[in-house]
Amino acid sequence: MTVERTSIDTLIVGAGQAGIAMSEHLSKLGVPHLVLERDRIAERWRTGRWDSLVANGPAWHDRFPNLEFDDVDQDGFASKDQVADYFVAYARKFDAPIRTGVEVKKVVRNAGRQGFTIDTSEGTIEANRVVVATGPFQRPVIPPIAPKGGNITQIHSADYHNPAQLPEGGVLVVGAGSSGVQIADELQRAGKQVYLSVGAHDRPPRAYRGRDFCWWLGVLGEWDAEVMRPGREHVTIAVSGARGGQTVDFRRLAHQGITLVGLTKSFDDGVVTFEADLAENIARGDENYLTLLNAADAYVARNGLDLPDDPEARIIPADPECMTHPLSELDLAKAGVTSIIWATGYAVDFNWLDVDTFDEKGKPRHQRGVSKEPGIYFLGLPWLSRRGSAFIWGVWHDARHIADHIVTQRKYLEYRDASQRRAEDRCTESAPCVHNVCA
């Protein structure tokens, strides 16, 4: 597909949920724009996730305000393909100007004049503004401790699809956020011996007193939290909508057959060593879990809500053997471990963005997505404006703020002083005029 237009007011890069939300707001406000997507709409939901993945939040919550899922129960969890289909339908609803199969290769600020020149796989475009909506999770990160060579299969969670893809034998899953716990659970249920390396994590209850945790985080103002608590910048959240949605409970996973281990420290000659922090990491997760229950109880009491008591939620199972006598090391071959799955997160990649808005660590400088480089905007990044920013519902609200900013900037640039207005009036009286140049 070719890029038909060679200039546009605003170019949006990426047609995931962020690019679509941005396009909706700009369409409503009458801002001419184009969305370029190198693959298909919502490609990461379509092919960048494992086969059985369902949304972490229920369908009533993990969606945009203006469209419900028509094929998923409100309290159910949409499959990854249903989420992708939802965004395709959403884009169609307002006829979003999306060109798929076009990659943006470079964005450069124009010298001595406004706007940017954008090289794409289908030609060059000029734009006054560029919204970077290329995702919060772009480049899978495998830490440098990963063993080199050897005959162990190693993949990142981004490349995991299903248990059949792995060789016979046990698996070490490194990382116990939402991806790691769900993949470990799936592999253990498929009959594999699984070791799960657990670091620091938040662990909200799936539901409490009849309400999903998404509801609790909403009414308690947690999704709107604007700053990360110091020291908690990288804390991952362990939740799952799998099999109807259950609380992630590490002790239950251990009683089910998964061997929990501490943070993965190093690999040496086929032997992996673990930090002695398993009990502490689980205890902190419990603390986070109980803090939410307490805050929910206080909210119920303060507002006189009629929500059922839920004493069972406070029952914490006994510590399993792997917690009381944690492994400090594991000889992978002797344990029959033939693969490692790195559920260790992602980084962003802005190599193609040749503009002056990055700090010394390469992180974009911006305020609520409005970058230091006038005309460049970021959308969909974690904590762009608040905790919910990288999630489906949160990105829609951030997009609205950026669209408002774009409209305001356009108004400034449209401003003409009195002499310019008089000159324009004279022109229109006599002949058509383009920017004070009479035809």
Ligand SMILES: Cc1cc2nc3c(=O)[nH]c(=O)nc-3n(C[C@H](O)[C@H](O)[C@H](O)COP(=O)(O)OP(=O)(O)OC[C@H]3O[C@@H](n4cnc5c(N)ncnc54)[C@H](O)[C@@H]3O)c2cc1C
């Ligand atoms: C395993 C997993 C599960 C998740 N589950 C949930 C959930 O249940 N609920 C929730 O709210 N959030 C969830 N998220 C978080 C978030 O919603 C997703 O990561 C979502 O895909 C982010 O949407 P996005 O539009 O910001 O970015 P993406 O979906 O990553 O879209 C960015 C798009 O930009 C395109 N692109 C990139 N570079 C270029 C370029 N140079 N030129 C053209 N196109 C380009 C990509 O092809 C891609 O389609 C999950 C994340 C992961 C990793």
